[in-house]
Amino acid sequence: MFDVYHRTAPGYLANLCSRCDNHRLRSSAHRDFITRRTRTRLADSSFRPTIAGPAAWNALPASVRNTDSHAAFCRRLKTYLFSLLIGLILYV
Numbered sequence: 001m002f003d004v005y006h007r008t009a010p011g012y013l014a015n016l017c018s019r020c021d022n023h024r025l026r027s028s029a030h031r032d033f034i035t036r037r038t039r040t041r042l043a044d045s046s047f048r049p050t051i052a053g054p055a056a057w058n059a060l061p062a063s064v065r066n067t068d069s070h071a072a073f074c075r076r077l078k079t080y081l082f083s084l085l086i087g088l089i090l091y092v
Contacts, residue, residue, distance in 0.1 A: 001033065001057035002073050005065075017054055032058050 003009035004017050018034040033054035057065065064080050067073040 001053050002070065004053070005033075005057075006068075 001017070004014050005019065007014065019032075035051065035054045035058065060077070061080065064073065064076045067076055
């Protein structure tokens with residue numbers, strides 16, 4: 001999704017997902033993607049690129065999404081995921 005947002009992904013992936021580019025919407029400032037609406041809960045949990053990718057991207061904190069370099073994004077994503085894992089381990 002980082003590559004799709006920065007328009008460096010292949011065209012077939014970029015065509016599947018739509019960015020919120022309306023500048024009047026709050027979601028455009030957060031670098032969100034439009035998530036497709038589904039009719040069932042089963043479809044919500046499916047691993048279709050038009051559902052899972054934008055939903056996972058939108059769930060990331062802004063500090064991870066607002067990076068411009070790919071290396072910095074990977075570092076921040078890894079740190080965020082490890083902090084979630086540590087929180088889960090300490091909770092159990």
